Amino acid sequence: MTHSAFDEQRMEIARRAAALLYQRGASRVWVFGSLGRGEQQDRRSDLDLAVEGLPSARLHEAARDVERLAGFHSDVVDSQFLDPHVRAGFMASRQLMARGSAAEGGPPRLAGASRRDPVSLPADPRAGLQQQRLDAVSRVLRESGARWVLDLGCGSGALLSLLARESRYEQLTGVDLSDESLVAARRRLSQHLTLEQQGRVQVFLGIVTHRDPRLLGHDAAAAVEVIEHMDPPQRAAFEHVLFNYVRPATLVITTPNAEYNVKWHSGPGRYFRHPDHRFEWTRAEFHAWMGDVAHRANYEAQWAGIGPDDSKLGPPTQMAVFSRS
Numbered sequence: 398m399t400h401s402a403f404d405e406q407r408m409e410i411a412r413r414a415a416a417l418l419y420q421r422g423a424s425r426v427w428v429f430g431s432l433g434r435g436e437q438q439d440r441r442s443d444l445d446l447a448v449e450g451l452p453s454a455r456l457h458e459a460a461r462d463v464e465r466l467a468g469f470h471s472d473v474v475d476s477q478f479l480d481p482h483v484r485a486g487f488m489a490s491r492q493l494m495a496r497g498s499a500a501e502g503g504p505p506r507l508a509g510a511s512r513r514d515p516v517s518l519p520a521d522p523r524a525g526l527q528q529q530r531l532d533a534v535s536r537v538l539r540e541s542g543a544r545w546v547l548d549l550g551c552g553s554g555a556l557l558s559l560l561a562r563e564s565r566y567e568q569l570t571g572v573d574l575s576d577e578s579l580v581a582a583r584r585r586l587s588q589h590l591t592l593e594q595q596g597r598v599q600v601f602l603g604i605v606t607h608r609d610p611r612l613l614g615h616d617a618a619a620a621v622e623v624i625e626h627m628d629p630p631q632r633a634a635f636e637h638v639l640f641n642y643v644r645p646a647t648l649v650i651t652t653p654n655a656e657y658n659v660k661w662h663s664g665p666g667r668y669f670r671h672p673d674h675r676f677e678w679t680r681a682e683f684h685a686w687m688g689d690v691a692h693r694a695n696y697e698a699q700w701a702g703i704g705p706d707d708s709k710l711g712p713p714t715q716m717a718v719f720s721r722s
Contacts (some may be wrong), residue, residue: 407438414446414463414471415494421459424450424628427476429491443469447476447487449606450630477607477634493574526704530714531556533703534619534649537718539563541647543617548572549605549639550623554582561586561594570615571600606634608642617647622714625652625674640694640719648696648719651703653677657713680711687717695722 408428415426430445432438444467448456453475460473479487534556538546544567548556551571560569573579582600590598603609605623618639627635639648655677658668669677678686684700691698696719702712 404432404438407432407442407444410467411444411446412494414444414466414473416496417462417466418446418448418451418459418473419496421455422451423448423459424631425476426494427487427491428494429487431490433490433492440469444471446471446473447479447491448473449476450628451475476604526713527555529703530621530651530716531559533701533716534621534651535559537649537716538617538619538647539565541617541720543615543645543647544568545615545617546570547612547615547618547643547645549618549620550574550626551582551600552578554585554600556619556621557582557598557600558585558589561590561598566597568615569598570611571598572603572605572609572612573600574602574604576602606631606638608638612638612643615643615645617649618643618645619649621649621651622653624650625677626671628675636690636694640690640696644694644721646721649716650719651714651716652683654683654702654711654713654715655679656710657707660707660710660713678715680715683715683717687719691719694719696720697722 411428411432415428418426425448427433427447428445429447431442432444444463446463448459451459456473456475460471463473464471476487538560544565546560546566546569548569548571551557551573552575554571557569557571560566571579571582573582579600579602586595586598586600601611603611605612605620606627620639624632624635639645653670653674656679658670658677661668661670680700687698687700690696699718699720701716701718703714703716704712706712
């Protein structure tokens with residue numbers, strides 16, 4: 398068997414193992430180590446998988462099943478409890494496995510490549526909505542007086558590029574879990590900003606549900622169309638990181654208004670705007686979440702709509718602005 402055929406066989410096993418872990422309730426599964434780095438595999442190579450969303454008891458049981466499926470040594474670990482030295486290698490080499498990738502065949506897809514840009518439809522009236530979101534968020538950040546701003550799930554860098562044009566900001570930091578998105582962000586920044594503006598922006602690979610010291614020290618933070626990509630355990634971890642660890646003076650979060658979706662889709666069933674969305678909130682649901690998290694974290698919360706406001710359905714996008722009491 399050639400190296401390429403052996404490598405593909407190992408990756409197919411990784412796909413099947415990831416599918417098994419998703420079936421057991423994992424919210425995300427990464428392959429890392431030598432296979433994640435694309436190195437040539439041999440019979441001594443093991444399988445390294447990191448998981449989010451599985452309780453420890455279920456994780457141990459699933460790990461045994463993965464090893465039986467693989468037929469060789471496999472490590473299945475909780476991504477939140479990796480040793481710091483292992484985490485450094487994990488962050489550099491991991492590939493996020495898509496749900497259902499084993500059944501689809503072909504090379505592994507990287508799920509969640511961008512957390513920021515919505516899927517466009519032909520003649521989509523939402524074409525200008527993304528810019529309206531960015532303008533609304535940048536206006537809130539400007540009025541907050543923030544000098545150091547953190548963009549959580551920065552995607553291709555659209556918000557960072559917009560903010561960097563204003564000299565009021567001393568440091569702009571973007572974090573995303575996708576290498577592909579960060580490559581696009583760096584390209585955008587280099588093409589549209591002066592060298593002086595670029596010098597005030599940094600982006601790095603990271604997971605916004607983990608306590609990362611690089612997230613600290615910012616006056617304000619924004620998460621534009623990010624939270625709806627998270628399963629409940631991830632959302633709880635995200636809330637903890639933002640409101641108990643980072644604790645910026647101002648925090649801006651935008652998310653779709655599920656009620657507005659009927660304006661774009663009249664088919665049966667509940668319609669999500671992006672295939673990776675785990676949920677979409679109505680205005681009442683978003684208000685309830687805002688009030689709960691603000692009360693627990695000692696913040697004040699204000700709601701605002703973004704985009705054309707329908708008298709019954711409300712706006713297409715809703716925004717929460719949290720201010721630390």
